[in-house]
Amino acid sequence: MKTQPLREDKHCLNCGTEVPERYCTHCGQENAVPHESFGHLVKHFVGDVLHYDSQFLTTLSHLLFRPGRLTKEYMAGRRVAFVNPIKLYIFVSFVFFLTWAMLSHDSHEKREKHSAQKEAAASEEHDEEELEKLPSVTSILGAVKDSLKNNKELARAVDSLAYRYRYDSSHRYDSALHKALNHDSAIAGEKDSILQNNVELANELDPRKKYADEEAYDSAQAALPKAQRDGWFKRYVTHKWMRVNLGDDRFQETLGEALKHHFPKMMFVLLPLFALWLKLIYNWKRWYYTDHAIFALHVHCFAYTVLLLAYILEKLTGVNSFIGWSVWLIFGYLVLALRNTYHQSFMRSFGKSLLLLLGYGFSFAFVGLFFILIIFAVIL
Numbered sequence: 001m002k003t004q005p006l007r008e009d010k011h012c013l014n015c016g017t018e019v020p021e022r023y024c025t026h027c028g029q030e031n032a033v034p035h036e037s038f039g040h041l042v043k044h045f046v047g048d049v050l051h052y053d054s055q056f057l058t059t060l061s062h063l064l065f066r067p068g069r070l071t072k073e074y075m076a077g078r079r080v081a082f083v084n085p086i087k088l089y090i091f092v093s094f095v096f097f098l099t100w101a102m103l104s105h106d107s108h109e110k111r112e113k114h115s116a117q118k119e120a121a122a123s124e125e126h127d128e129e130e131l132e133k134l135p136s137v138t139s140i141l142g143a144v145k146d147s148l149k150n151n152k153e154l155a156r157a158v159d160s161l162a163y164r165y166r167y168d169s170s171h172r173y174d175s176a177l178h179k180a181l182n183h184d185s186a187i188a189g190e191k192d193s194i195l196q197n198n199v200e201l202a203n204e205l206d207p208r209k210k211y212a213d214e215e216a217y218d219s220a221q222a223a224l225p226k227a228q229r230d231g232w233f234k235r236y237v238t239h240k241w242m243r244v245n246l247g248d249d250r251f252q253e254t255l256g257e258a259l260k261h262h263f264p265k266m267m268f269v270l271l272p273l274f275a276l277w278l279k280l281i282y283n284w285k286r287w288y289y290t291d292h293a294i295f296a297l298h299v300h301c302f303a304y305t306v307l308l309l310a311y312i313l314e315k316l317t318g319v320n321s322f323i324g325w326s327v328w329l330i331f332g333y334l335v336l337a338l339r340n341t342y343h344q345s346f347m348r349s350f351g352k353s354l355l356l357l358l359g360y361g362f363s364f365a366f367v368g369l370f371f372i373l374i375i376f377a378v379i380l
Contacts, residue, residue: 005033059083063302067333068340071295085297089271096304097264103315104260214239259375266371270363271296277359281352282342295341302337303330331357 012019013034017026024031059082062070070082083091217238221229230238271293278292310326313319331353338356339349 007031007033055081055083059088063088063298064305066340067302068295068337071291071298071337071341074294075291085294088301089297092301092304093264093267096308099308100311101260103311259372262371262375266367267300269367270360271300273363273367274300274356274360277356277363280359281355287342295337299334299337302333306330306333 006022007013010019010031011017012024012027012029012031014029015024015027017024019025019031022030022032059070062073062082073079073082074085221235274296275289275292278295279287279289282292306326306329307323310322313322334356335346335349335353338344338353339346342349344352
Protein backbone atom coordinates (compact mmCIF):
# COMPACT_ATOMS: atom_id res chain seq x y z
CA MET A 1 0.00 0.00 0.00
CA LYS A 2 1.24 3.45 -0.89
CA THR A 3 2.91 5.40 1.90
CA GLN A 4 1.58 8.79 2.84
CA PRO A 5 3.94 11.53 1.48
CA LEU A 6 6.05 13.51 3.94
CA ARG A 7 5.69 17.22 4.60
CA GLU A 8 8.29 19.63 3.31
CA ASP A 9 8.36 21.36 6.68
CA LYS A 10 10.60 19.35 9.03
CA HIS A 11 8.87 20.52 12.25
CA CYS A 12 6.36 18.22 13.94
CA LEU A 13 2.76 19.42 13.80
CA ASN A 14 2.07 17.93 17.22
CA CYS A 15 4.95 19.19 19.39
CA GLY A 16 7.03 21.44 17.11
CA THR A 17 10.24 19.40 17.41
CA GLU A 18 12.46 19.15 14.34
CA VAL A 19 11.89 15.83 12.55
CA PRO A 20 14.97 14.52 10.69
CA GLU A 21 13.16 11.54 9.15
CA ARG A 22 9.58 10.24 8.99
CA TYR A 23 8.72 10.03 12.70
CA CYS A 24 9.23 12.62 15.43
CA THR A 25 11.88 11.66 17.95
CA HIS A 26 9.99 13.48 20.73
CA CYS A 27 6.36 12.37 20.43
CA GLY A 28 6.48 9.67 17.73
CA GLN A 29 3.96 11.28 15.37
CA GLU A 30 4.51 10.72 11.65
CA ASN A 31 5.49 13.93 9.81
CA ALA A 32 3.18 13.17 6.89
CA VAL A 33 0.74 15.31 4.96
CA PRO A 34 -2.30 15.76 7.26
CA HIS A 35 -4.86 15.15 4.49
CA GLU A 36 -4.82 11.34 4.49
CA SER A 37 -6.30 9.13 1.84
CA PHE A 38 -8.94 6.54 2.67
CA GLY A 39 -6.46 3.73 1.98
CA HIS A 40 -4.03 5.18 4.48
CA LEU A 41 -6.74 5.32 7.16
CA VAL A 42 -7.59 1.66 6.51
CA LYS A 43 -3.90 0.76 6.75
CA HIS A 44 -3.56 2.43 10.15
CA PHE A 45 -6.75 0.76 11.39
CA VAL A 46 -5.69 -2.73 10.33
CA GLY A 47 -2.21 -2.24 11.75
CA ASP A 48 -3.51 -1.07 15.11
CA VAL A 49 -6.03 -3.91 15.38
CA LEU A 50 -3.54 -6.62 14.47
CA HIS A 51 -0.96 -5.13 16.80
CA TYR A 52 -3.42 -5.11 19.69
CA ASP A 53 -4.60 -8.64 18.88
CA SER A 54 -1.04 -9.96 18.92
CA GLN A 55 -0.41 -8.18 22.21
CA PHE A 56 -3.60 -9.51 23.74
CA LEU A 57 -3.01 -13.12 22.67
CA THR A 58 0.56 -13.06 23.96
CA THR A 59 -0.56 -11.47 27.22
CA LEU A 60 -3.39 -13.96 27.67
CA SER A 61 -1.16 -16.98 27.06
CA HIS A 62 1.39 -15.74 29.62
CA LEU A 63 -1.38 -14.85 32.08
CA LEU A 64 -3.18 -18.19 31.97
CA PHE A 65 -0.40 -20.73 31.52
CA ARG A 66 2.68 -19.11 33.08
CA PRO A 67 1.91 -17.96 36.63
CA GLY A 68 3.94 -14.88 37.53
CA ARG A 69 5.76 -14.74 34.19
CA LEU A 70 3.77 -11.76 32.90
CA THR A 71 4.56 -9.74 36.03
CA LYS A 72 8.27 -10.60 35.81
CA GLU A 73 8.43 -9.53 32.16
CA TYR A 74 6.74 -6.23 32.95
CA MET A 75 9.03 -5.56 35.92
CA ALA A 76 12.07 -6.32 33.77
CA GLY A 77 11.01 -3.62 31.29
CA ARG A 78 9.98 -5.95 28.45
CA ARG A 79 6.55 -4.42 27.90
CA VAL A 80 6.04 -3.79 24.18
CA ALA A 81 4.72 -7.30 23.48
CA PHE A 82 2.14 -7.17 26.28
CA VAL A 83 -1.02 -5.22 27.08
CA ASN A 84 -0.70 -2.63 29.83
CA PRO A 85 -1.84 -4.16 33.18
CA ILE A 86 -4.45 -1.46 33.85
CA LYS A 87 -5.89 -1.74 30.31
CA LEU A 88 -5.93 -5.52 30.70
CA TYR A 89 -7.76 -5.33 34.02
CA ILE A 90 -10.35 -2.88 32.68
CA PHE A 91 -11.05 -5.07 29.65
CA VAL A 92 -11.18 -8.40 31.52
CA SER A 93 -13.27 -7.05 34.40
CA PHE A 94 -15.68 -5.39 31.97
CA VAL A 95 -16.24 -8.65 30.10
CA PHE A 96 -16.54 -10.60 33.37
CA PHE A 97 -19.10 -8.37 35.10
CA LEU A 98 -21.10 -7.78 31.92
CA THR A 99 -21.39 -11.50 31.18
CA TRP A 100 -22.10 -12.32 34.81
CA ALA A 101 -24.89 -9.72 34.96
CA MET A 102 -26.48 -10.99 31.74
CA LEU A 103 -26.37 -14.65 32.76
CA SER A 104 -27.59 -13.99 36.29
CA HIS A 105 -30.48 -11.91 34.92
CA ASP A 106 -31.50 -14.75 32.61
CA SER A 107 -31.26 -17.21 35.51
CA HIS A 108 -33.43 -14.95 37.67
CA GLU A 109 -36.11 -14.78 34.99
CA LYS A 110 -36.03 -18.55 34.51
CA ARG A 111 -36.36 -19.11 38.29
CA GLU A 112 -39.35 -16.77 38.46
CA LYS A 113 -41.01 -18.48 35.50
CA HIS A 114 -40.36 -21.93 36.97
CA SER A 115 -41.71 -20.81 40.37
CA ALA A 116 -44.87 -19.40 38.76
CA GLN A 117 -45.40 -22.62 36.82
CA LYS A 118 -44.86 -24.68 39.97
CA GLU A 119 -47.35 -22.58 41.94
CA ALA A 120 -49.91 -22.85 39.15
CA ALA A 121 -49.48 -26.63 39.01
CA ALA A 122 -49.79 -26.91 42.81
CA SER A 123 -52.91 -24.76 42.80
CA GLU A 124 -54.45 -26.84 40.03
CA GLU A 125 -53.62 -30.04 41.91
CA HIS A 126 -55.15 -28.62 45.08
CA ASP A 127 -58.33 -27.68 43.22
CA GLU A 128 -58.59 -31.17 41.82
CA GLU A 129 -58.20 -32.66 45.31
CA GLU A 130 -60.90 -30.37 46.66
CA LEU A 131 -63.22 -31.34 43.83
CA GLU A 132 -62.63 -35.01 44.59
CA LYS A 133 -63.61 -34.41 48.23
CA LEU A 134 -66.97 -32.86 47.25
CA PRO A 135 -69.97 -35.20 47.33
CA SER A 136 -71.39 -36.38 44.08
CA VAL A 137 -74.56 -34.92 42.60
CA THR A 138 -76.38 -38.21 43.23
CA SER A 139 -75.58 -38.18 46.95
CA ILE A 140 -76.65 -34.51 47.27
CA LEU A 141 -79.97 -35.19 45.60
CA GLY A 142 -80.54 -38.21 47.83
CA ALA A 143 -79.83 -36.15 50.99
CA VAL A 144 -82.22 -33.41 49.86
CA LYS A 145 -84.93 -35.97 49.17
CA ASP A 146 -84.51 -37.54 52.63
CA SER A 147 -84.56 -34.13 54.35
CA LEU A 148 -87.80 -33.20 52.59
CA LYS A 149 -89.43 -36.41 53.76
CA ASN A 150 -88.44 -35.85 57.38
CA ASN A 151 -88.91 -32.08 57.38
CA LYS A 152 -92.01 -32.04 59.60
CA GLU A 153 -90.52 -34.34 62.19
CA LEU A 154 -87.31 -32.28 62.38
CA ALA A 155 -89.25 -29.03 62.77
CA ARG A 156 -91.34 -30.41 65.62
CA ALA A 157 -88.23 -31.70 67.41
CA VAL A 158 -86.45 -28.35 67.14
CA ASP A 159 -89.46 -26.43 68.42
CA SER A 160 -89.77 -28.74 71.39
CA LEU A 161 -86.10 -28.35 72.33
CA ALA A 162 -86.21 -24.56 71.98
CA TYR A 163 -89.36 -24.31 74.11
CA ARG A 164 -87.91 -26.43 76.90
CA TYR A 165 -84.69 -24.35 76.91
CA ARG A 166 -86.58 -21.07 77.21
CA TYR A 167 -88.81 -22.41 79.92
CA ASP A 168 -86.18 -24.07 82.09
CA SER A 169 -83.29 -21.57 81.91
CA SER A 170 -84.83 -18.22 81.03
CA HIS A 171 -84.26 -16.70 84.48
CA ARG A 172 -80.69 -17.88 84.76
CA TYR A 173 -79.95 -16.76 81.22
CA ASP A 174 -81.41 -13.28 81.76
CA SER A 175 -79.49 -12.84 85.01
CA ALA A 176 -76.16 -13.81 83.47
CA LEU A 177 -76.75 -11.54 80.51
CA HIS A 178 -77.56 -8.59 82.80
CA LYS A 179 -74.38 -9.07 84.81
CA ALA A 180 -72.24 -9.31 81.69
CA LEU A 181 -73.71 -6.12 80.27
CA ASN A 182 -73.16 -4.26 83.53
CA HIS A 183 -69.59 -5.52 83.69
CA ASP A 184 -68.87 -4.46 80.09
CA SER A 185 -70.36 -1.01 80.61
CA ALA A 186 -68.27 -0.49 83.75
CA ILE A 187 -64.96 -1.15 81.99
CA ALA A 188 -65.89 0.19 78.54
CA GLY A 189 -64.34 3.62 79.14
CA GLU A 190 -61.08 2.22 80.47
CA LYS A 191 -60.89 -0.37 77.69
CA ASP A 192 -61.42 2.23 74.96
CA SER A 193 -58.82 4.49 76.51
CA ILE A 194 -56.24 1.70 76.63
CA LEU A 195 -56.94 0.70 73.05
CA GLN A 196 -56.70 4.30 71.88
CA ASN A 197 -53.39 4.82 73.67
CA ASN A 198 -52.01 1.59 72.22
CA VAL A 199 -52.97 2.64 68.72
CA GLU A 200 -51.27 6.00 69.15
CA LEU A 201 -48.18 4.32 70.55
CA ALA A 202 -48.10 1.83 67.67
CA ASN A 203 -48.42 4.66 65.18
CA GLU A 204 -45.51 6.49 66.79
CA LEU A 205 -43.26 3.42 66.66
CA ASP A 206 -44.46 1.92 63.38
CA PRO A 207 -45.86 4.24 60.67
CA ARG A 208 -47.18 1.21 58.79
CA LYS A 209 -50.04 0.98 61.31
CA LYS A 210 -51.28 4.41 60.28
CA TYR A 211 -50.24 4.97 56.67
CA ALA A 212 -50.43 2.60 53.73
CA ASP A 213 -47.38 4.02 51.96
CA GLU A 214 -45.09 7.03 51.75
CA GLU A 215 -47.49 8.97 49.55
CA ALA A 216 -50.26 8.61 52.15
CA TYR A 217 -47.88 9.82 54.86
CA ASP A 218 -46.81 12.84 52.79
CA SER A 219 -50.43 13.70 51.96
CA ALA A 220 -51.40 13.53 55.62
CA GLN A 221 -48.47 15.74 56.57
CA ALA A 222 -49.38 18.29 53.90
CA ALA A 223 -52.97 18.44 55.20
CA LEU A 224 -51.84 19.30 58.74
CA PRO A 225 -51.11 22.87 59.88
CA LYS A 226 -47.44 23.76 59.56
CA ALA A 227 -46.97 23.85 63.32
CA GLN A 228 -48.29 20.26 63.72
CA ARG A 229 -46.22 18.65 60.96
CA ASP A 230 -43.34 16.32 61.74
CA GLY A 231 -39.85 17.77 61.65
CA TRP A 232 -37.46 17.00 58.81
CA PHE A 233 -35.59 14.38 60.82
CA LYS A 234 -38.75 12.53 61.81
CA ARG A 235 -39.97 12.62 58.21
CA TYR A 236 -36.60 11.29 57.06
CA VAL A 237 -36.65 8.43 59.57
CA THR A 238 -40.30 7.63 58.78
CA HIS A 239 -39.56 7.35 55.06
CA LYS A 240 -36.58 5.08 55.72
CA TRP A 241 -38.55 2.89 58.10
CA MET A 242 -41.50 2.50 55.75
CA ARG A 243 -39.29 1.60 52.78
CA VAL A 244 -37.62 -1.20 54.71
CA ASN A 245 -40.68 -2.65 56.46
CA LEU A 246 -43.46 -2.28 53.93
CA GLY A 247 -42.10 -5.34 52.09
CA ASP A 248 -42.04 -3.51 48.79
CA ASP A 249 -40.66 -5.67 45.98
CA ARG A 250 -39.36 -2.56 44.27
CA PHE A 251 -37.07 -1.85 47.20
CA GLN A 252 -35.65 -5.38 47.12
CA GLU A 253 -35.07 -5.18 43.38
CA THR A 254 -33.45 -1.76 43.72
CA LEU A 255 -31.18 -3.04 46.48
CA GLY A 256 -30.12 -6.04 44.41
CA GLU A 257 -29.42 -3.93 41.35
CA ALA A 258 -27.42 -1.46 43.45
CA LEU A 259 -25.28 -4.26 44.85
CA LYS A 260 -24.58 -5.56 41.35
CA HIS A 261 -23.80 -2.06 40.15
CA HIS A 262 -21.34 -1.29 42.96
CA PHE A 263 -19.61 -4.68 43.10
CA PRO A 264 -17.10 -3.85 40.29
CA LYS A 265 -16.25 -0.62 42.11
CA MET A 266 -15.73 -2.55 45.33
CA MET A 267 -13.36 -4.96 43.61
CA PHE A 268 -11.42 -2.05 42.11
CA VAL A 269 -11.03 -0.54 45.60
CA LEU A 270 -9.74 -3.90 46.86
CA LEU A 271 -6.88 -3.93 44.35
CA PRO A 272 -4.63 -1.44 46.17
CA LEU A 273 -5.43 -3.17 49.46
CA PHE A 274 -4.31 -6.47 47.97
CA ALA A 275 -1.06 -4.80 46.91
CA LEU A 276 -0.70 -3.32 50.39
CA TRP A 277 -0.91 -6.76 51.98
CA LEU A 278 1.80 -7.93 49.58
CA LYS A 279 3.90 -4.96 50.66
CA LEU A 280 3.50 -5.97 54.31
CA ILE A 281 4.34 -9.62 53.66
CA TYR A 282 7.41 -9.20 51.42
CA ASN A 283 10.71 -7.32 51.67
CA TRP A 284 10.10 -3.55 51.75
CA LYS A 285 13.48 -2.59 50.29
CA ARG A 286 13.61 -5.00 47.38
CA TRP A 287 10.09 -4.54 46.00
CA TYR A 288 8.21 -1.33 45.31
CA TYR A 289 4.51 -0.89 45.92
CA THR A 290 3.94 -0.54 42.16
CA ASP A 291 5.47 -3.99 41.64
CA HIS A 292 2.89 -5.45 44.02
CA ALA A 293 0.13 -3.49 42.29
CA ILE A 294 1.08 -4.98 38.91
CA PHE A 295 1.06 -8.46 40.46
CA ALA A 296 -2.37 -7.76 41.98
CA LEU A 297 -3.76 -6.67 38.60
CA HIS A 298 -2.53 -9.80 36.88
CA VAL A 299 -3.83 -12.14 39.59
CA HIS A 300 -7.26 -10.52 39.53
CA CYS A 301 -7.37 -10.80 35.73
CA PHE A 302 -6.61 -14.51 35.98
CA ALA A 303 -9.29 -14.96 38.67
CA TYR A 304 -11.92 -13.14 36.58
CA THR A 305 -11.09 -15.23 33.51
CA VAL A 306 -11.27 -18.56 35.33
CA LEU A 307 -14.45 -17.66 37.23
CA LEU A 308 -16.11 -16.50 34.03
CA LEU A 309 -15.27 -19.75 32.22
CA ALA A 310 -16.50 -21.77 35.22
CA TYR A 311 -19.74 -19.80 35.40
CA ILE A 312 -20.40 -20.29 31.69
CA LEU A 313 -19.72 -24.03 32.01
CA GLU A 314 -22.18 -24.28 34.90
CA LYS A 315 -24.87 -22.58 32.84
CA LEU A 316 -24.22 -24.81 29.83
CA THR A 317 -23.94 -28.14 31.66
CA GLY A 318 -26.11 -27.59 34.75
CA VAL A 319 -23.28 -28.88 36.99
CA ASN A 320 -22.71 -26.66 40.04
CA SER A 321 -19.14 -27.71 40.89
CA PHE A 322 -17.11 -25.74 38.35
CA ILE A 323 -16.92 -22.55 40.44
CA GLY A 324 -15.79 -24.54 43.49
CA TRP A 325 -12.98 -26.14 41.52
CA SER A 326 -12.05 -22.79 40.00
CA VAL A 327 -11.50 -21.33 43.48
CA TRP A 328 -8.95 -24.05 44.24
CA LEU A 329 -7.36 -23.44 40.84
CA ILE A 330 -7.02 -19.72 41.65
CA PHE A 331 -5.39 -20.52 44.98
CA GLY A 332 -2.88 -22.86 43.31
CA TYR A 333 -2.16 -20.23 40.68
CA LEU A 334 -1.55 -17.66 43.43
CA VAL A 335 0.99 -19.91 45.16
CA LEU A 336 2.90 -20.55 41.92
CA ALA A 337 2.73 -16.90 40.88
CA LEU A 338 4.19 -15.78 44.22
CA ARG A 339 6.93 -18.39 43.95
CA ASN A 340 7.91 -17.40 40.40
CA THR A 341 7.65 -13.63 40.93
CA TYR A 342 9.24 -13.19 44.35
CA HIS A 343 11.76 -16.08 44.04
CA GLN A 344 10.99 -17.97 47.24
CA SER A 345 10.47 -21.62 48.05
CA PHE A 346 7.16 -23.35 47.51
CA MET A 347 6.43 -23.70 51.23
CA ARG A 348 7.15 -20.03 51.90
CA SER A 349 4.92 -19.07 49.00
CA PHE A 350 2.18 -21.37 50.28
CA GLY A 351 2.32 -19.88 53.78
CA LYS A 352 2.35 -16.32 52.49
CA SER A 353 -0.59 -17.15 50.21
CA LEU A 354 -2.61 -18.12 53.28
CA LEU A 355 -1.62 -14.89 55.05
CA LEU A 356 -2.46 -12.90 51.94
CA LEU A 357 -5.90 -14.49 51.62
CA LEU A 358 -6.57 -13.90 55.31
CA GLY A 359 -5.76 -10.20 55.00
CA TYR A 360 -7.65 -9.96 51.72
CA GLY A 361 -10.71 -11.53 53.33
CA PHE A 362 -10.59 -8.97 56.14
CA SER A 363 -10.30 -6.16 53.57
CA PHE A 364 -13.18 -7.64 51.57
CA ALA A 365 -15.44 -7.69 54.63
CA PHE A 366 -14.53 -4.12 55.60
CA VAL A 367 -14.95 -2.68 52.09
CA GLY A 368 -18.15 -4.68 51.55
CA LEU A 369 -19.68 -3.31 54.76
CA PHE A 370 -18.68 0.21 53.73
CA PHE A 371 -20.37 -0.13 50.33
CA ILE A 372 -23.50 -1.68 51.86
CA LEU A 373 -23.85 1.27 54.23
CA ILE A 374 -23.45 3.67 51.29
CA ILE A 375 -26.08 1.78 49.29
CA PHE A 376 -28.57 1.84 52.18
CA ALA A 377 -27.94 5.54 52.72
CA VAL A 378 -28.58 6.29 49.04
CA ILE A 379 -31.54 3.98 48.42
CA LEU A 380 -33.43 4.38 51.70
